[in-house]
Amino acid sequence: MLKRLIARIDDFFYRVILKNILKLSKLGYGFIVSGAESGENFEHIYNNKPQGAFLIGKYIDKILLNLPSVRATRERKEEIKKILRKEISINRSKGRKTRILDLASGGARYLRELKIEHKNGDVESLCIDKNMRCINLGRSLAGRENVKNLKFLRGDIFRLGHLKAISQQIDWKPNVIIASGLFIYFNDQAVERVLKEIYQSLPVKGAVIFQSYENLSSRKLMRKTSSTSAGEQWTLYYRKPEFWKKLLNDIGYKEISISRDEWQMNNVCVARKDA
């Protein structure tokens, strides 16, 4: 009886009181109203400049932007850039272009920040996202920042055979495929299918780079206050590095390496297609 009462008070606190307070901040509003997975929220996280309604909204935004899970998101972007730079340098030393396909790119911040690398044409990137608002955002920011050789295309990467169809359609074959901030929203079967499709799309020695969560310190806050862009309750999938190692191995990937951030939340996995 008491337990049930406590649970109801807790629920009321999160779903009514906290939710409405958080909405005063830009990040809180974005997570609650536009859907937590929105690429626009991630741009705000990367910008790390508090905004909100009145001083109080700005102050709440500052707190949210400094939560460990949010700092870990900025950190993983840096890790992805580091891996990409290494990949670009390997390809350069072999006289090869680096062609990056970013799945569920949002605004593709990590690619836009590799502006110098994209400049002379030996790095080309194609970003795919199913949300037209994210495509428009990425396009306009890349245009404003004058990032060359970076294109955006609308597409649903979970549609069977879609990856292959896209690269055939535009006669462009990626040798690096990224997926960041995506797999947490999809079940094991869906993720396995996409990783198999990626394997088929890559050339030998081509790399897949993806981010995954093994934990999220703001799990409860997310579950109780935010919803998906379709207005549904979140189902989030946390997976340990061992899960990825086994799956990647089973598919045939080699040179698998998985990093873990200092908060033990994000894993960034890199693997290669074998001969």
Ligand SMILES: C[S@@+](CC[C@H](N)C(=O)[O-])C[C@H]1O[C@@H](n2cnc3c(N)ncnc32)[C@H](O)[C@@H]1O
């Ligand atoms: C959390 S954001 C990640 C953005 C970016 N990759 C990053 O890490 O900063 C997730 C993105 O996945 C996109 N998305 C979700 N499901 C998708 C699907 N089936 N096909 C393509 N994009 C999808 C959303 O529109 C959103 O922009």
